[in-house]
Amino acid sequence: MHNLTPSAVQLVDFYDDGEHTRHFHFRLLEEPEITTHEHHAKWRHTQTGQFFMLSVPTFGEAPFSFTEVPDENGYFRALIRRMGAVTSELFELEAGQILGARGPFGAGWPMDEIANKRILAIGGGCGLAPLVSVVNQLIEHQNYTQLSLIYGARSRQTQMLNPERERWQHIIPVYNTIEEGGVNGGDNEYMGTPSDILPTVLDSFGELPEIVLLAGPEAMMYSLAEYLVAYGISDHTIYLSIERRMHCAVGTCGHCYMESKYACTDGPTFRWDQLPKN
Ligand SMILES: Cc1cc2nc3c(=O)[nH]c(=O)nc-3n(C[C@H](O)[C@H](O)[C@H](O)COP(=O)(O)OP(=O)(O)OC[C@H]3O[C@@H](n4cnc5c(N)ncnc54)[C@H](O)[C@@H]3O)c2cc1C
Ligand code: FES
Known part of the structure; x- marks a missing residue:
């Protein structure tokens, strides 16, 4: 009970x-x-x-x-x-x-898997929220060999977590993308979406990222995950944070059912190869 x-x-x-x-x-x-x-x-x-x-x-x-x-x-x-x-x-x-x-x-980010690796985190809009504590924790404990963040928002007015991103950009590469309104000439702001900047960021890694963390609109995460797999990154190393309508949050009401899984107890973080895709 x-x-x-x-x-x-x-x-x-x-x-x-x-x-x-x-x-x-x-x-x-x-x-x-x-x-x-x-x-x-x-x-x-x-x-x-x-x-x-x-x-x-x-x-x-x-x-x-x-x-x-x-x-x-x-x-x-x-x-x-x-x-x-x-x-x-x-x-x-x-x-x-x-x-x-x-x-x-729910299931959190798999910190044991993530630690001491080359990590790419990508967040879109309010979806950056579930990545904040993982980025902070990695930075605080310095347990990564490489860590970069891409953050996509529609415009500068809709960007969120401004204090966090400003603090992080002094420590790790942060790539902010916006689709409207023009960039400010700063060297970490780019016109477009996370998909547009992704090839540049992957190049900057030298060797491919060993872990990718995705959070944000589902369409954005799915297209990024497909691109990354086509690029040669294993689907076993890509993790997503999924949102579904929830009631009980403990796996009993069925509101968040996804094929054979419940977003509330099996998720909200899923490995790309284990995520029910419908
Ligand atoms: C695991 C998880 C983590 C979340 N984290 C955050 C967070 O950090 N910050 C944040 O602002 N929101 C987050 N959300 C989304 C948030 O729970 C919803 O926006 C919530 O419904 C807001 O409640 P409300 O009563 O104000 O709006 P509602 O009256 O419930 O809904 C408003 C609108 O949002 C739609 N909606 C509601 N829930 C969802 C959902 N899960 N997915 C897609 N559409 C939905 C409804 O259909 C409606 O159109 C999260 C959701 C989940 C499942
Ligand atoms: S919210 Fe009730 S089963 Fe997931």
């Missing part, structure tokens, strides 16, 4: 970060009646790439990636785009409000 009772979380603060998008800072609260010691230990062991269900009382629940997994004091972050009922209400709230959260859920 799964415990579907949310833990209490406080909305600590937030800032706007891109069009209709905010970076939220939350804190898990100690509530002895509903938040057991075991429960807190589970949150503290969240893996990068996992997700949580945020509930806004009377408006419902929705899944979100961690941009920063819970620390020992229960603080964590998520980048959230205003979409429908839950997120619109969230954007009306003030700091200090108490909400609910269930999790952490």
Whole structure:
């Protein structure tokens, strides 16, 4: 039997970060009646790439990636785009409000596989969110031999995670692509999409990347994965973060069913060769 009772979380603060998008800072609260010691230990062991269900009382629940997994004091972050009922209400709230959260859920990025390799990460739009904690963790522990990031957005106004990308570009190569509005002449901004810059980035690796991490719109990820396989990169080394409509997040309701797999428990990260393609 799964415990579907949310833990209490406080909305600590937030800032706007891109069009209709905010970076939220939350804190898990100690509530002895509903938040057991075991429960807190589970949150503290969240893996990068996992997700949580945020509930806004009377408006419902929705899944979100961690941009920063819970620390020992229960603080964590998520980048959230205003979409429908839950997120619109969230954007009306003030700091200090108490909400609910269930999790952490799903399969995170396979850090043991990823570590100490030549890694290429590609994110599109709000889809960069699930890559934030993995890029931060790799940079912090310096456990990569090469690491590059491509980030695609429609325009400069719609770019997200600006503070993170600005910080990273002093440490690793970051290639920002935009489709509209003209580039600023900076040497890491390019007109087009991640697909357009990809051959240049692959050339810059010298030897092919050993791991590729993809997150963003599904059409973008699928076409990039197909291109990479055709380029000679093994489908066993390409990982994607998939989004599906979710209800329970624990593999019982069937909302996120994909052929033989559940996006909530088998995913949201999948290896390209193991991902049900329909
Ligand atoms: C594992 C996972 C991680 C996610 N991480 C993030 C994140 O870090 N940041 C973020 O902003 N969003 C993320 N999402 C998407 C987010 O959960 C949805 O946008 C959510 O539905 C918003 O809730 P809402 O009530 O505001 O909108 P709703 O009223 O539920 O929906 C608004 C619109 O979005 C569509 N929609 C809802 N859910 C999905 C979905 N999963 N896939 C495609 N279309 C959908 C609906 O059909 C509708 O058109 C994630 C989703 C999953 C499954
Ligand atoms: S969300 Fe219920 S089975 Fe995945």
